[in-house]
Amino acid sequence: MPEFSFRPHARLTACNIVVIRGERLVLDDVGFDLDDGEALLLTGPNGAGKSTLLRTLAGLRRLDGGKIRWREDEAPVSSSRLAYLGHQDALKPGLTVAENLTLTARLNATDLDTALAQVDLLPLAELPARLLSAGQKRRAAIARVLLADAALWLLDEPSLGLDAAAVEKLGGLLATHRARGGMVIATTHVPLPLPAPRHLALRAPDMVPER
Numbered sequence: 001m002p003e004f005s006f007r008p009h010a011r012l013t014a015c016n017i018v019v020i021r022g023e024r025l026v027l028d029d030v031g032f033d034l035d036d037g038e039a040l041l042l043t044g045p046n047g048a049g050k051s052t053l054l055r056t057l058a059g060l061r062r063l064d065g066g067k068i069r070w071r072e073d074e075a076p077v078s079s080s081r082l083a084y085l086g087h088q089d090a091l092k093p094g095l096t097v098a099e100n101l102t103l104t105a106r107l108n109a110t111d112l113d114t115a116l117a118q119v120d121l122l123p124l125a126e127l128p129a130r131l132l133s134a135g136q137k138r139r140a141a142i143a144r145v146l147l148a149d150a151a152l153w154l155l156d157e158p159s160l161g162l163d164a165a166a167v168e169k170l171g172g173l174l175a176t177h178r179a180r181g182g183m184v185i186a187t188t189h190v191p192l193p194l195p196a197p198r199h200l201a202l203r204a205p206d207m208v209p210e211r
């Protein structure tokens, strides 16, 4: 099995996470620990804060309280150690599939063709992204996660739009990542091919209490 270039970290710790959005206390004293090779499944009703927690872990929005650290060296979770898959597939419609992913491959010295083959998109590499189906766009976005070669995968509903064969393939990619010491944090409303995950159930948001 090929080696990752990242050095796995033994444990990610998030404690007392508070995030306020608008007038809502979306995340109130949320915490978890994650060891290398482990997966955390974020569940909860619409609006519970699953995407907010992922975006916060990805550094895309600030914490209103708490901290997220690698336990070994107390380092914050920097973008170089994570790959984020949001709801949007973030593909430029006028660029080909390959052109969309080249920068990530170059930055991380990873192989574009290998990643495209892993998501069955190699035959479509030269197609403009605007011509991809929804599931194919999702697979291209998953290829970008592979190319990031990061220890921590943050996946917002990764199976959205995927057919059964692609979901099975995603399961293989998740298993390989974990077997190499990678970590996965994923949101989902449907069963994911992610065996023995930890669970974090978020509840519907409250209004910010009067101070």
Ligand SMILES: Nc1ncnc2c1ncn2[C@@H]1O[C@H](COP(=O)(O)OP(=O)(O)OP(=O)(O)O)[C@@H](O)[C@H]1O
Pocket: 021, 022, 023, 024, 026, 044, 045, 046, 047, 048, 049, 050, 051, 052, 053, 205
């Ligand atoms: N920019 C914003 N300003 C104010 N409130 C926001 C903003 N963005 C999101 N929210 C609120 O934050 C809460 C959490 O939203 P989030 O998208 O994290 O939920 P979720 O659990 O991922 O939901 P879903 O299952 O529908 O994807 C919701 O109540 C939402 O209305």
